[in-house]
Amino acid sequence: MVQDIYPHKLHNEFDPNIQATQKDVLLCIVNGKILIHLNCFENKEVVFPKVKEIQIHSEYRYLFSIDSTKYFLCDMRLEDNQIPSGYGYVEERSLRIEGIGPKDNLFAAITGKHLADWYRDTKFCGRCGHKMVHSTKERAMVCPECHNTVYPRIMPAVIVGVINGDKLLLTKYRTGFKYNALIAGFTEIGETVEETVKREVMEEAGIKVNNIRYYKSQPWGSANDILLGFFCDVKGNDEISMDTNELKYADWVQRDEIILQPGEFSLTNEMMKLFKENKVE
Template identity: 40%
Template sequence: MIQDIAPHHYDNAYHPTQPKAGDRVFFYHEGSTLLSAATGEPFTWEEVTALIGGETLETTYFFRIDETAFHWSREVPQSVLEAALPVKDSHFRTMQPGWLAFAGITASQLHQWYSSHRFCGRCGKPMEPDQVERAMRCPVCGNLVYPTISPAVIVAVTHGDRLLLTKYSRPGAYRNYALIAGFAEIGEPLEDTVRREVMEEVGLPVKNIRFYKSQPWSFSSSLLSGFYCDLDTDDETVTLQADELGEGTWFDRANLPEGGSAVSLTHEMIQRFRQGPV
């Protein structure tokens, strides 16, 4: 999955530093991440200093992978813009090497959070980065805001040797077969989210809900929890939630469709079912 970057080590502890040789800097412009056109990777600090000459650049520390720290510059100098390759978040699904793809989408999530919390949601005054932990603090009313992470479930509904796969109906949505997915609501245990989402999206009751694995999914600022569950009826009739899904089809284990994004929990769970009972 996208976070599996071994032997590299991701360190998300908040210990802000200034960029140094070997570090990377992310820039964003008009909804795109700016990578170096020369390498197709995040700009190195050496590239940035060469491009901006003697100018100063204010940066925000993001995280570290091994000994490489990753930073963000709110300012995009014209010289950097002219040397950049703009990419959308979907680029990081297939970018190589994988550890830089993980850095790229994780940085994009942080950038969106910082950009959405420049002003206090309580009193409207400008926010400031907290000095101790990764948070934005209002110096006027004291409001403290942490990065937004939304809990969600990925659900593999099984019936013996059959697995239910779906396709989204929304324009621009992921087009391959997928598992049922949805966000947890306030006050709702994840197991209840599983039951509710399956009933809402395909109209089926389920039982024997069992946790498989979790995955950070920065494409939607989510923390995904994967569950397998069994159909709690002999009737496999699917009633689709039309505004969410365009297809819901049962597949035998031996005839599961190929494809899908290898970086995703959905893909791993389908492959795991293909191998045998779970």
């Protein structure tokens, strides 16, 4: 999965004293678009600009390090004359869909996008409307007027592999992502993640489930959430009643007929592969 960057290691500890140097990496991210070298689609390698390549005078926000490489955020959209030759803004999701690596750089793009979205959406206090300031003690935004403190938002969501003997329930979204997927959805307020599993399967496929067991989690900055993977078994009637507003396809698929997603990035694909190889406990 995209966060499995071993032997590289993420260091996301907050440190306001770290200042950008000319050799550090700059994640220029505006509304989900990230500045990269455009030959990445041909070479299949994400390349970010270094601080020394961006000729603007600005204080960059330290985000995290991967090994000894430090990543900083530039969240102002650059003018054409400020963009280094060969670079351009692309949708973060296009890097995933095209399967562009290396995995640690793709992970940096997705995680940087998550943080950039949060900084963008917390510029003003949701309680009193005053402009927020950066905390000097922790990764948080603080309102100097009403003292409201806002931490990075992480939304829990479930990915559900529904099993029916030697078959797995596969879906395809009505719009957007075109490859096979599993039942998925966000947890509602007051709901356990196990209850989310039951509700989402019922809403999207009209199926009851039991024997819910947790598999693995995945940070997924593309949608600002953390994905919680579960397997479960169909309970009783296995006739599918598909939610046509969200899905264009839902069916039970034999394990040897499962077509996986391109790339090895998503928890969904790993779970489908696990079932296809008959390794689900």
